[in-house]
Amino acid sequence: MRVKRKAALLLAGIVLSAALLGGCGLVEGAASGFVKKHKIENGFQKKYVPSAYTQADVDCDTVQWFCSAYAIYTHLNRKDLKMIGGTAPENEKMHEQAIKRALDSGWGITGRRSAFKKINWILSGGHRKKCREIIADMKKEGLLSAPQEEMEYTVYQMWEDDFRKYICAYHAYREFGENAVDAWDYCRALQVLGDCYQADYISLEECLDESLVIAKKLQSTFAGWEDVCKSYLYGYYYWSQSSVDTEWRWEIYQELSKMEDGPYTIPYDTELKESWRGAKKGGAAASKKEKAQDGGQEDEASDETWDAGPKTDEEGRYILLSDDGKKEAAVSAPENYIYSEEDSDEDTLVFESVPDESGKVIFSESFRFYMKELTEDYTAEMVETIARDNAERRRTSGVYGDVRYADTQKTKAGDFTVYYNSTSGLAGTEKKVCDGEWAAWMETKDGYLVYCLSSKSTYDLDSRDISEERVKEIMSLVNVE
Numbered sequence: 001m002r003v004k005r006k007a008a009l010l011l012a013g014i015v016l017s018a019a020l021l022g023g024c025g026l027v028e029g030a031a032s033g034f035v036k037k038h039k040i041e042n043g044f045q046k047k048y049v050p051s052a053y054t055q056a057d058v059d060c061d062t063v064q065w066f067c068s069a070y071a072i073y074t075h076l077n078r079k080d081l082k083m084i085g086g087t088a089p090e091n092e093k094m095h096e097q098a099i100k101r102a103l104d105s106g107w108g109i110t111g112r113r114s115a116f117k118k119i120n121w122i123l124s125g126g127h128r129k130k131c132r133e134i135i136a137d138m139k140k141e142g143l144l145s146a147p148q149e150e151m152e153y154t155v156y157q158m159w160e161d162d163f164r165k166y167i168c169a170y171h172a173y174r175e176f177g178e179n180a181v182d183a184w185d186y187c188r189a190l191q192v193l194g195d196c197y198q199a200d201y202i203s204l205e206e207c208l209d210e211s212l213v214i215a216k217k218l219q220s221t222f223a224g225w226e227d228v229c230k231s232y233l234y235g236y237y238y239w240s241q242s243s244v245d246t247e248w249r250w251e252i253y254q255e256l257s258k259m260e261d262g263p264y265t266i267p268y269d270t271e272l273k274e275s276w277r278g279a280k281k282g283g284a285a286a287s288k289k290e291k292a293q294d295g296g297q298e299d300e301a302s303d304e305t306w307d308a309g310p311k312t313d314e315e316g317r318y319i320l321l322s323d324d325g326k327k328e329a330a331v332s333a334p335e336n337y338i339y340s341e342e343d344s345d346e347d348t349l350v351f352e353s354v355p356d357e358s359g360k361v362i363f364s365e366s367f368r369f370y371m372k373e374l375t376e377d378y379t380a381e382m383v384e385t386i387a388r389d390n391a392e393r394r395r396t397s398g399v400y401g402d403v404r405y406a407d408t409q410k411t412k413a414g415d416f417t418v419y420y421n422s423t424s425g426l427a428g429t430e431k432k433v434c435d436g437e438w439a440a441w442m443e444t445k446d447g448y449l450v451y452c453l454s455s456k457s458t459y460d461l462d463s464r465d466i467s468e469e470r471v472k473e474i475m476s477l478v479n480v481e
Contacts, residue, residue: 005328041216050113055084058208058276064263066211067216070191071263072229072252081256081263085194085209097238101386102201105453107192108348110323112376115196117345118191118252123214126185127239130342134169164241172234179221182229184235186218208276214283215272221346231255233238241364241457242435256391284389310339311346317479320450321347322371327448330479331369342368347371365456367474377394382409383449387439391423400425400435406466413475416442422466434458444480452478 021467030216055063064082067074071081073374079086087095103109107118127151137159143151148170172180190211193324197207222228233253237246311319317330325347333339336354343350343366353365372378387408395403403425424436434457441451452474 009196022089023369024132048201048300049203051206053204053276053279055204058204058279060275061266062215062275063123063208064266065219065272066190066194066208066215067265068225068263069215069228071256072232073187073191074251074254075256076249084204087198096199098270098389101190101193101382102196103199105386105390108368109192109196109199109201110372114202114323114347115192115201119192119196119210121345122185122189122192126188127179127235127399128185129259131169131172131181131235131238134166134204135173135178135180137174138166140172144170145350145353152288157283165238168234168238168241172238173230175234176231178224179231181231181235182221183231184233184238185217186214187228188220189214190369205276206277208406209274212272212274219268224268225257228268257467281414291360310341310344310349315385318349318480319346320349320371322373322448326372326373327371327444327446327480329371329450332477332479334367334474334477337365337367343368365458366453366454368453369450369478371448371450371480374449380419380441380443380449383441384421387421387441390437390439391421393430394425394437402426403467406438409468411468411472413442413472416444416475416480418471418475420468420471424465427436436466438471440475442475442478450475450480450481452476 048291063084067082067084074081074086077086080088085099100110103115107114109115110119135144138151138155141158143154143156146154151170152167155170156163159166169180176182181296193202193207193211195203196202218228233246233249236249237243240246257264259265264463272378290341313319313330315330315332317332320329320331322328331349333351337351338354340350340352347370350370351367374380391405394400395405403423406422408419410417412418418440419442420440421440422436422438424434426434436456436458438454439452440454441449443449455475
C-alpha cells in the first residue's frame with residue numbers, strides 16, 4: 001500500500017478538499033450535459049465573415065460576464081480582465097501570433113476548422129462526460145455516500161490507475177452532484193472562443209453568439225461565482241491531477257474576488273442578452289483582418305466527419321491526417337501505451353501510458369502527435385518558438401522548483417532529422433513529484449511538419465533529463481511517405 005499512502009498524502013494538499021470548500025449545498029436539477037450533440041451551425045457561419053463592430057462598440061454587462069467566467073485563466077496569463085480573449089483592440093495585431101501559438105500548443109487549434117472541432121468537443125462532452133462515467137461507477141458501488149477513508153481504500157483497490165480522478169469526482173459530486181466539473185468545460189469553451197476571436201479564426205459576432213448560449217447554461221447550472229470557480233478548479237484538478245497548480249489557481253480566484261472593480265463584482269444573476277445584433281463599428285473594426293484565411297474547402301466538412309473514430313491501416317497503425325486534409329502518416333502506438341479516444345481526432349493522435357508491473361509509479365504520461373503544412377505563416381522556426389515559449393512559461397510560473405531545461409537539439413530518426421527540447425521541474429517539495437515535458441518535430445520532404453508533445457508526471461527523479469534515445473524511439477513510430 002506504499003503507493004496509496006503517497007497518493008493520499010498528495011491529495012491531502014488539494015485546495016478543493018471538502019474542509020476548505022465546504023458550506024455550499026448541492027445544486028438542484030443536475031443536467032446530463034449541454035446537449036447530446038452541439039452543432040457548430042448554432043453560432044458559426046460556414047465562411048469567415050468579419051463583424052461590422054468591435055468589442056468597444058458592443059461592450060455591456062453581458063460581454064463582461066463572459067470575460068468574468070474565465071478570469072482565472074486571463075489573470076494567470078497576465079491579460080486584460082475586461083477584454084474578450086484578454087486583449088484590447090489596439091493590441092490585437094501585436095498579440096495575434098502569440099495567441100495563435102498558444103492555441104496551437106495547448107489545443108491543437110491552427111485555424112477555423114480545428115477551432116470548430118475543439119469547441120464542439122468541449123460542448124458535446126468535454127471532460128465532464130468521463131467524469132460522469134466515474135460518478136456512475138462510484139454510485140454503483142455505493143461510494144458517493146461512504147466515509148472518505150473507506151471510499152479511498154475501495155477506489156484504490158478497484159481503479160488504481162485513475163485513483164486521483166475518482167477522488168476528485170467524489171468531492172466534486174458531493175458539492176455539485178452530476179454537475180461536478182461542468183464549469184471547467186463551460187468556462188474553457190468561453191475562453192477558447194475569446195482566444196479564437198483574437199486569433200482571427202472566428203468573427204466577434206460568432207464569438208458572442210456562441211458565448212451567449214454557453215454562458216446561459218453556465219449561469220443556470222451554478223448558484224454564483226464562487227460555485228463556478230470551485231467546479232472549474234475541480235475540473236482543472238481532474239484534468240491536471242496537480243494539487244500544487246490547483247491551489248495556485250484557487251489563490252488567484254481569492255485575489256480576484258477581493259478586487260474592488262474585479263471580475264466578480266458584476267452580479268452573477270445579470271440578465272444575459274444579445275445586444276450586439278445590428279451594431280455598427282465606431283471606427284476600430286478594421287483592426288481585424290477581412291480575410292477568410294481558413295475558409296473554403298476545410299469549412300465545408302461537417303462536424304460529424306470531424307468527430308469520426310480512429311482510422312487504422314492494415315498493420316494496425318493509426319492514421320494521422322494533416323491539418324489541410326491532403327496528407328496522411330501512419331503512427332504506431334508506443335509499447336504499453338493506448339490510444340486516447342477522448343483526446344484524439346482525425347488530425348490529432350494522443351496515446352496515454354498503461355501502468356507496468358515493475359512497481360515504478362508514473363501518474364501520467366502521454367504523447368500527442370499532429371501534422372501541419374508548412375507555409376509562410378507557419379514555419380519550422382515558429383514551431384521551435386512555440387516549444388521555447390512553453391518552456392519559458394514553465395520556468396517562470398513559480399509552480400516548479402529546480403527547473404531543468406534542455407535547449408533545442410537534433411538527432412536522426414530513420415530518414416528524418418528530429419529537433420527536440422524539454423523542460424521539467426519538481427511540483428511538490430515534500431514528495432518530489434516531477435513534471436516533465438518535451439517536444440520533438442521533423443520536416444517531411446514535401447513541406448509538412450510532424451510534431452510530438454510528450455508530458456509526464458512521476459516520482460522517478462532520475463528521469464528528469466530528456467533522453468535522445470527516447471525521442472528517436474517515439475519519433476521512429478511515425479511513418480511518412
